[in-house]
Amino acid sequence: MSLPKTLAEDVARNLVMVARLLDEDPEQAYAYSRIALRLASRVAAVREAAGFAAYATQKYAEALAEFRASRRMTGSVELWPVMADCERGLGRPERAMAMAGEPEVQKLDKAGQVEMRLVAAGARRDMGQIDAAIVTLQSSELASSAVHPWTPRLRYAYADALLAAGREDEAREWFGKALEADKDGSTDASDRLAELDGVEFVDALGDDDEDGAPAAPAPAAPAVSDDLGEDEEDDEGDEDDEDGPVKA
Numbered sequence: 001m002s003l004p005k006t007l008a009e010d011v012a013r014n015l016v017m018v019a020r021l022l023d024e025d026p027e028q029a030y031a032y033s034r035i036a037l038r039l040a041s042r043v044a045a046v047r048e049a050a051g052f053a054a055y056a057t058q059k060y061a062e063a064l065a066e067f068r069a070s071r072r073m074t075g076s077v078e079l080w081p082v083m084a085d086c087e088r089g090l091g092r093p094e095r096a097m098a099m100a101g102e103p104e105v106q107k108l109d110k111a112g113q114v115e116m117r118l119v120a121a122g123a124r125r126d127m128g129q130i131d132a133a134i135v136t137l138q139s140s141e142l143a144s145s146a147v148h149p150w151t152p153r154l155r156y157a158y159a160d161a162l163l164a165a166g167r168e169d170e171a172r173e174w175f176g177k178a179l180e181a182d183k184d185g186s187t188d189a190s191d192r193l194a195e196l197d198g199v200e201f202v203d204a205l206g207d208d209d210e211d212g213a214p215a216a217p218a219p220a221a222p223a224v225s226d227d228l229g230e231d232e233e234d235d236e237g238d239e240d241d242e243d244g245p246v247k248a
Contacts, residue, residue, distance in 0.1 A: 009037055022053065033054070044069075049067075051082075055086065061166045063086050077108060079201075080105065080108060084116065085122070093127050099116075100116055101185070105233070111150055117137060118137075118157055120136050130164050134165060137161060147181045152181045152187050155175075156189055163196075
């Protein structure tokens with residue numbers, strides 16, 4: 001829907017702030033999203049932004065309701081994986097698994113299908129099914145040597161699942177592969193590898209010693225080691241609630 005020019009500008013400014021602050025200050029991003037929502041709750045982009053802001057602050061019921069509202073307005077399935085992850089956040093991994101088997105998944109693009117696979121594997125782990133989680137992540141995307149934006153996270157999730165299953169050597173290999181693909185540092189694969197290798201990083205720029213002389217740099221030394229709702233019909237009622245966030 002179109003908005004009057006002045007109102008549209010106000011909404012746009014708030015959405016820009018949501019996008020800018022979402023990673024560094026989720027609570028502030030959430031506050032801006034609430035302003036945008038009060039101004040234009042009938043705009044799908046506003047409902048989606050409000051959903052991501054709520055999701056970033058772990059308000060999963062609210063996020064799920066906003067994502068559902070946006071999906072009804074647009075008919076798009078691209079939010080399906082994050083909606084399923086909201087179900088996980090609400091302690092309902094079985095619903096996330098059910099969503100992973102719905103026809104909507106086949107309508108997702110490749111990135112969306114990988115994201116859905118990650119959510120499904122997480123749901124398996126939530127239910128204590130670690131071996132099933134490992135199998136869920138095994139795919140042509142995981143085996144491919146090509147690097148895509150989602151590659152580091154997929155390899156990292158697989159390594160983490162292997163480690164949880166006690167398969168440490170394989171986990172080390174896949175953390176290494178995740179690190180190779182992670183040019184932007186989106187994962188902590190390097191830290192996980194160091195942990196597996198028993199490496200402890202010590203801050204060489206410590207406080208001065210008691211005599212006022214700078215403390216001598218401490219070399220890195222090996223450590224002693226042992227080791228992201230209801231069914232759709234349940235949400236029908238919030239189609240008419242366009243003046244504020246829909247409560248799941």
